[in-house]
Every structure is written in C-alpha cells, then in structure tokens.
Amino acid sequence: MRYYLLLLFQIYICILAFVVTGCSSSLVSNTVKSPDGKLEFTIYKSEKGEPVYAFKANNKQLINNSSLGIKFKNNNVLTITECSIEETNERQVRDIWKPVWGKRAIVNDHFNEKTFTISSTAVDGLEKLLVVVRVYNDGVAFRYEIPTGNSKLEREPMECTTYNFADDYTAWSYNGEEHNIGPEKLTDSNGERLPVVTIKADDHNYMALHEAYLQEGEPLRLFSKKGEIAYSVISTPGKLHPNYSSAWRVIMYGTTPGTLVDSHLVELLNPEPDPKYDFSWVKPGIALWDWRMNGAEIDGFRYEMSYPSWVRAVDFAAEQGFAYLVLDANWYGPEFATDSDPINGDKANDVRRLIEYGKQKGVGIWLYLNDVGGKQYPIEETLKQYSKWGAVGVKYGFMTGTQEEKNKWTQTVTRLCAENHLLVDYHDNPVHPYGQMRTWPNAVTREYCHAQLDGYHVFVPETFCTSVFVNMLAGPLDMNNGMFDLRPGKTTRVDCNLPVPSTVTSEAARTLITFSGVTILPDIPEYYKKYPELLRFISAQKMPWVESKTLAGEIGEYIVMMRQTQEAWLIGAVTNELARTVEIPLSFLPKGKFIAQITKDGEDAHYFVNRESYQSVEESVDCNTVLKLELAAGGGACVLIQEK
Incomplete structure (x- = not known):
C-alpha cells in the first residue's frame, strides 16, 4: 500500500509540474533576460487583453504590470481587448564599443534582444505594432516600431507607457535651473516630472528613467498623480508613419547609485557614427572661459572680454596644457540684437587674431553663438566661416521654440558642426542629452544642469551631490565647477558676483567628478x-x-x-553640507608602489567660512592601501596617484 501511495504522489507531482509549466509557458517565451541572467523584462497580455510588461532584478519585483503601446486621442486604444502577442525575432549581441572619448576606453556592448509583434483588430486602432526589447546587465530598454502595412496613422497619437512600481519608492528628478526635485516618495509626487528620474527602491536596488536615441517626437515628459506609485509618459510620439521608431524607453538599474553613474546604457542605445564622418579630430580637454573672468581685478589688471585678457588666458592655458579657451556672448555685438552679425561683428578681427595666436600656443578657441545670430543669419555659412578661421568649437545658447523644435535644431547644428570639424556645447535650458555622444562625438557637453555660477540663489553642496546622480545620468554636463575665488561677499565680477558656497578642494574635486568632454573652468589664472x-x-x-x-x-x-589617465589615477570626493569621513580602498591600482598627493580641506574649513583652507601631503601607497579622508562641511578632497 505504501508503494502505491508513493507512486500516486509522484504521479501527482509530475502532473502538477506539467500544469504549472504549461500555465507559465507564455510568460517564459515572453521574457527577456540580461546576459548575466539577473534582470528580467516580461511582456504579456493582461486580463483586459492589453499588452503590459513587468521588470525584476535579482529576483526582486521592481515594476509591476505596466501599460505598453500607442493609442489615438479618440481613446480607441491599441489592443484594447483583441490583443495578441507574438515573438518575431531574437538575437544576442556580445560586442565592444571603443568611444572616441568617454568614461572609459573600452565599453562592453552586451545585450539580449527580442522583438514582439502586437496585433489588434480594435476599431480604428493600429493593426500591428512592434515592441523591441533589449536587456543589458545594467538596465532594460524598449521602443515602438511601426511596420509597413498599417493604414490608420492619420490621427494624433498618444503613448500608453507607464511605470507601475512595486512599492512606494523614493525619487529625484531634473528641475531646470532650480535644485532637483526630491527626495520625494512616489505617493507624494504630483504633476509633471522631467528626466532623468532617479529612484531608490532600497539600499541595494536603484533605477533611473530616461530615454535614448530620440529622432522624432517630443522629448520625454512624465506625469505622476499624488497618492499613486506610478509614472505615465505624457510626451507625444510625433506623427506616426510606416517604419516609425520611437525613442528607447530606458530603465537603468544598479545595486548602488554609483553603478548608475558608471553606466553606458543610454549611449549604447544610439548607433555608431555614420562611416562618412571621421571624428578622429575630436579631442576632449580642459578649457578656460572668459565670461566669469570679466571684471576680476588682480595686481592692477582688470580682466575683460577683450583681446588683452584673452591673450593672458591663452598663455596660462598653454602653460598648463589646457586645450581650449571659450569666448562667450557679445564678441560679435549684443547677443540678442538682430543686427549683431556673427561673422562681421565688432570684435571679429580680434577674434581672428586670437585664433591664430592660440594656434601658435596649441590652444583652440571656441566661439559663442545663439538662436538670434544662428537663425537671423545663414547657419551653414556661419559655421563654415568659423571653421575657416580655425575655431575649434561653438558654444550655442538660448535656443528657442518647443522642445520638439529645439531637438530638431540641435540635431541640425550638431551635424553642421561635425561637417565643419567644430565641437559643440549647448547652454541655457537645452534639450536633455540622450546618448548623442556615440553617434556625434563632437557633441561634447551641455548645460543640462543647475550650473552653480548661474544658480547661486539655490545652489548648495547638496545640489551638486544630487545632480551627479540625476542630471549626469543623461550625459556629459557643463556645470561651471572649479571656481577658486571663494572670498565672502560680492566680488568685482561683472556677471554673478556672489560667492560660491563651496571649499576650494571641493571645487577642484568637482571638476573631476563632473563627466564632460570639455571641462570649462570659470576663474582667472591667478587664482x-x-x-x-x-x-x-x-x-x-x-x-x-x-x-x-x-x-x-x-x-x-x-x-x-x-x-x-594614461599616466595617473585621480580621485575626487565631495560631500553635502555635512562633514564626514570617507574610507577609500585603492584596490583598483595594479601591483607596485605609488606616490599619492592628497589634498583635502583644512581642519577649520567650511563652505560658509574658511572656504580656502586646505592641506596637502604626499604618501606612499599601493593596492592594499585604504585612504581615510576627512571632508569638511560642503568640502572635498583631491588625490593624485602616480608611479614612483
């Protein structure tokens, strides 16, 4: 009897296993995993017949069933009750990317991809929609594609994408020229939120919402409703057409916030450069900037935005091995005057002399341009002339129009700059970066941040310590770090003469921490x-x-x-308004002995008072060393490690 009971029990287990496997088979086939198997993105049909997705990492559910698809404004939703989902394509990529410049010389481009066809017979809906899903080890991305054969594309579309989180997580988001929004609980969030939105699920799970490779349509905007734990995409996808591709919807993932900072996911979702472009001329580097020098007085000399001050800056840049000097507004006349000619303006001859002088010293000159000069005069001829003069870059400011129009114009200016071998930096509320630096390596930075010298009214140490985990996830930033004139009270600078709430060591450390293809220093050589x-x-x-x-x-x-670098290892550490001690293992060093120059805040340093107090020592270190650095309130530390 015991034998038969045991046999019946085994048969029951086998039947149960078959039933469970059969019930979940559709989910398994619709699941895309990361190469390391730790991330899972599943797409399937909800009980209402709509396409939804879910996301988990390390077996922890982070995003519950969330909507996918596109609908039209008459609310005839794609796949409302007649949805079918079919996997139509699958591939694995195990490649590397060698960027012209970036956070590292070699980047793993490893992902698993599946394409799903969502079919619908819904009245006035799309007949077919493709959802392409890629899962990397540090995040997932999906986008919508419309194949040929869809016949009902004339009406204005809306995107259905939502992010329905598994719990009431904590979030931070971009906030233009103000301090970032957050930390806020998802249930406290109410209204529009702009990317990047960085999310802390718990101490071991972090996410960030953004987009990549935005070719058409409105840049990403999200909406949250108080009391809920979800975001909805409210940006419009643009006019649909056969072979349409949306931007990638990106969910970055990391077990620490630092893994988000180190990710290349957004860049990797953009294509390699067109082979017809040779970007070997693109050289990242450090630049001086005449705008914040203007009005500074030192040893009887007053800096101005004029030839004598420019020459002084070029000489200093050459001494230090800095690559560039950036000339800001008004060199060709009042920047918002319609008759300010960006080629024949009042200082054009001095600028051409300066460019030639800079060539002799090995220092390239950047030229300012904005939408008034860029659109009042033919942009193609202007940029071609700058290239003929020998300028190396353009700082483009105050772009006008809707965000969608600005994105298209940004694409145009970037392409024209590439054709004329000009680097480009976008300022003054630019469209957010979405990985362009892979396709267009000449797009080296943009002011998609709360620049500290423009935002003195709210910029505090916490602002920096938030922006690097939010704004900088989108791409390279120009944040005005590195101000060394930190005297209390108003200075003699013409623009923004209020003191910076920081310490001098923190300012130096921020120049390293802030990722950018051109690090633009705002102060005068003497400081x-x-x-x-x-x-x-x-x-x-x-x-x-x-x-x-x-x-x-x-x-x-x-x-x-x-x-x-090829010759050294550099460490930058900064803190918010709280003093703290950090311990830094040097396990990244190879075997051998090295010399570390350690520069940190003085014992009496503080970001309100004694901003310039610092101390510097040299120590012998190796890969087993653990540095202990005391950071003052609002302060920082800088470590330069070289071979003995």
Missing part, C-alpha cells in the same frame, strides 16, 4: 596659481579617460569618483 597642488590636480586630468569608477556615494549626500 589657480594660488593653489599649486590643486592646479596640479586639474592639469593632470588628461582626457580621454582610460577608466572611471564611482567608488562610493549616496544621492544628495556625497560621492567619490576615480578616473584614470
């Missing part, structure tokens, strides 16, 4: 020379980087960044 150890630290930042790694950090609190 950098006043702090030789910190100047040495900045001058040692020889891009492109061989390697970068966020060693530690918490959103809004502190960050420790390591970047490696």
Whole structure:
C-alpha cells in the first residue's frame, strides 16, 4: 500500500509540474533576460487583453504590470481587448564599443534582444505594432516600431507607457535651473516630472528613467498623480508613419547609485557614427572661459572680454596644457540684437587674431553663438566661416521654440558642426542629452544642469551631490565647477558676483567628478596659481579617460569618483553640507608602489567660512592601501596617484 501511495504522489507531482509549466509557458517565451541572467523584462497580455510588461532584478519585483503601446486621442486604444502577442525575432549581441572619448576606453556592448509583434483588430486602432526589447546587465530598454502595412496613422497619437512600481519608492528628478526635485516618495509626487528620474527602491536596488536615441517626437515628459506609485509618459510620439521608431524607453538599474553613474546604457542605445564622418579630430580637454573672468581685478589688471585678457588666458592655458579657451556672448555685438552679425561683428578681427595666436600656443578657441545670430543669419555659412578661421568649437545658447523644435535644431547644428570639424556645447535650458555622444562625438557637453555660477540663489553642496546622480545620468554636463575665488561677499565680477558656497578642494574635486568632454573652468589664472597642488590636480586630468569608477556615494549626500589617465589615477570626493569621513580602498591600482598627493580641506574649513583652507601631503601607497579622508562641511578632497 505504501508503494502505491508513493507512486500516486509522484504521479501527482509530475502532473502538477506539467500544469504549472504549461500555465507559465507564455510568460517564459515572453521574457527577456540580461546576459548575466539577473534582470528580467516580461511582456504579456493582461486580463483586459492589453499588452503590459513587468521588470525584476535579482529576483526582486521592481515594476509591476505596466501599460505598453500607442493609442489615438479618440481613446480607441491599441489592443484594447483583441490583443495578441507574438515573438518575431531574437538575437544576442556580445560586442565592444571603443568611444572616441568617454568614461572609459573600452565599453562592453552586451545585450539580449527580442522583438514582439502586437496585433489588434480594435476599431480604428493600429493593426500591428512592434515592441523591441533589449536587456543589458545594467538596465532594460524598449521602443515602438511601426511596420509597413498599417493604414490608420492619420490621427494624433498618444503613448500608453507607464511605470507601475512595486512599492512606494523614493525619487529625484531634473528641475531646470532650480535644485532637483526630491527626495520625494512616489505617493507624494504630483504633476509633471522631467528626466532623468532617479529612484531608490532600497539600499541595494536603484533605477533611473530616461530615454535614448530620440529622432522624432517630443522629448520625454512624465506625469505622476499624488497618492499613486506610478509614472505615465505624457510626451507625444510625433506623427506616426510606416517604419516609425520611437525613442528607447530606458530603465537603468544598479545595486548602488554609483553603478548608475558608471553606466553606458543610454549611449549604447544610439548607433555608431555614420562611416562618412571621421571624428578622429575630436579631442576632449580642459578649457578656460572668459565670461566669469570679466571684471576680476588682480595686481592692477582688470580682466575683460577683450583681446588683452584673452591673450593672458591663452598663455596660462598653454602653460598648463589646457586645450581650449571659450569666448562667450557679445564678441560679435549684443547677443540678442538682430543686427549683431556673427561673422562681421565688432570684435571679429580680434577674434581672428586670437585664433591664430592660440594656434601658435596649441590652444583652440571656441566661439559663442545663439538662436538670434544662428537663425537671423545663414547657419551653414556661419559655421563654415568659423571653421575657416580655425575655431575649434561653438558654444550655442538660448535656443528657442518647443522642445520638439529645439531637438530638431540641435540635431541640425550638431551635424553642421561635425561637417565643419567644430565641437559643440549647448547652454541655457537645452534639450536633455540622450546618448548623442556615440553617434556625434563632437557633441561634447551641455548645460543640462543647475550650473552653480548661474544658480547661486539655490545652489548648495547638496545640489551638486544630487545632480551627479540625476542630471549626469543623461550625459556629459557643463556645470561651471572649479571656481577658486571663494572670498565672502560680492566680488568685482561683472556677471554673478556672489560667492560660491563651496571649499576650494571641493571645487577642484568637482571638476573631476563632473563627466564632460570639455571641462570649462570659470576663474582667472591667478587664482589657480594660488593653489599649486590643486592646479596640479586639474592639469593632470588628461582626457580621454582610460577608466572611471564611482567608488562610493549616496544621492544628495556625497560621492567619490576615480578616473584614470594614461599616466595617473585621480580621485575626487565631495560631500553635502555635512562633514564626514570617507574610507577609500585603492584596490583598483595594479601591483607596485605609488606616490599619492592628497589634498583635502583644512581642519577649520567650511563652505560658509574658511572656504580656502586646505592641506596637502604626499604618501606612499599601493593596492592594499585604504585612504581615510576627512571632508569638511560642503568640502572635498583631491588625490593624485602616480608611479614612483
């Protein structure tokens, strides 16, 4: 009897296993996993017949059933009750990307991809929609594609994408020229939110919402409703057409906030450059900037935005091995005057002389341009002339129009700059970066951040410690870091003469931490020379980087960044308004003995008072060393490690 009971029990288990397997088979076939198997993105049909997805990491559910698809404004929703989902294509990619410049010299491009066809017989809906899903080890991305054969595309579309989180997580989001929004609980969030939205699920699970490869349609906007734990996409996808592709909807993932910072997911979702373009001329580097120098007085000399001051800056840049000098507004006349000619303006002859002088010194000159000069005069001829003069870059400011129009114009200006071998930096509320630096390596930075010298009214140390975990996830930033004139009270600067709430060591460290293809220094040469150890630290930042790694950090609190050059390893650490001690293992070093120049806040340093107090020592270190750095309130530390 016991034998038969045991046999019946085994048969029951086999039947149960068959039933469970059969019930979940559709989910298995509709699941895409990361190459390491730790991330899972599943797409399937809901009880209402609509396409939905879910996301989990390390067996933890992070996003519950969330809507997918496109609908029209008459609310005839794609796949409302007649949805069918079919897997139509699958591939695995195990490649590498060698960027012209970036956070590291070699990037793994590893992902698993599936394409799903969603078919519908819904009245006035799309007949077919493709959903392409890619899962990397550090996040997932999906986009919508419309194949040929769809006949009902004339009406205005809306996107159905939602992010229905598994719990009431904590979020931070971009906020233009103000301090970032957050930290806020998802249930407290109410209204529009702009990317990047960085989310902390718990101490071991972090996400960030953004987009990549936006070719048409409105840049991403999200909406949240108070009391709920979800975001909805409210940006419009643009006019649909056969072979339409939406931007990638990106969910970055990491077990620490630093892994988000180190990710290349957004760039990898953009294509390689068109082979007809040769970008070998693109050189990242450090630049001086005449705008914040203007009005500074030192040893009887007053800096102005004029030829004598420019020459002085070029000489200093050449001494330090800095690559560039950026000339800001008004060099060709009042920047918003319609008769200010960007080729024949009042200082054009001085600028041409300066460019030739810079060539002799090995320093390239950037020229300012905005929408008034860029559209009042033919942009093609203007950029071609700048290239003929020998300028190396364009700082483009104050773009006008809707966000969709600005994105198209940004694409046009970037392409024209590439054709004329000009680097480009977009300022003044630009469209968010979405990985363009892979396709267009000349797009080296943009002011998609709360620039500290423009935002003195709210910029505090916490602002920086938040922006690097939010804004910087979108791409390279121009944030005005590196101000060394930190005297209390108003200065003699013409623009923004209020003091910066920071310490001098923190300012130097921020120049390393902030990822950018051109690090633009705002101060005059004499103030950098006043702090030789910190100047040495900045001058040692020889891009492109061989390697970068966020060693530690918490959103809004502190960050420790390591970047490696061909000759050295550099570490920058900064904190918010709270003093703290950080311990930094140097396990990234190879075997051998090295010399570390450690420059940190003085014992009496503080971002309100004693901003310029610092101390510097040299120590012998190796890969087993653990550095212990005391950071003052609002302060930082800089470490330069070289071979003995």
